[in-house]
Amino acid sequence: MLSTLRDQIDRINRELVGLLGKRLEIAREIARLKKEHRLPILDSERESAIFEEIKCLAIEHQLSSPIVEEIFQIVLDYTKIEMGAI
Numbered sequence: 852m853l854s855t856l857r858d859q860i861d862r863i864n865r866e867l868v869g870l871l872g873k874r875l876e877i878a879r880e881i882a883r884l885k886k887e888h889r890l891p892i893l894d895s896e897r898e899s900a901i902f903e904e905i906k907c908l909a910i911e912h913q914l915s916s917p918i919v920e921e922i923f924q925i926v927l928d929y930t931k932i933e934m935g936a937i
């Protein structure tokens with residue numbers, strides 16, 4: 852029973868990392884397009900909208916909104932670093 856549950860957690864961890872990788876690939880493509888069209892890399896309105904959606908999703912899934920927002924802040928900070936490096 853315990854090993855089955857741990858296997859499920861391991862699978863979810865792999866999926867999460869895979870999704871983060873896909874998200875970063877898309878963000879890099881967005882950065883390329885923005886540079887090509889001479890648009891600013893950072894979009895504070897988009898970031899605010901992301902956090903509003905994240906807050907709602909956290910509540911919907913009965914998760915701590917501040918913790919989920921903190922996790923996404925780390926993801927967005929890392930994405931900004933990567934987008935600036937292109």
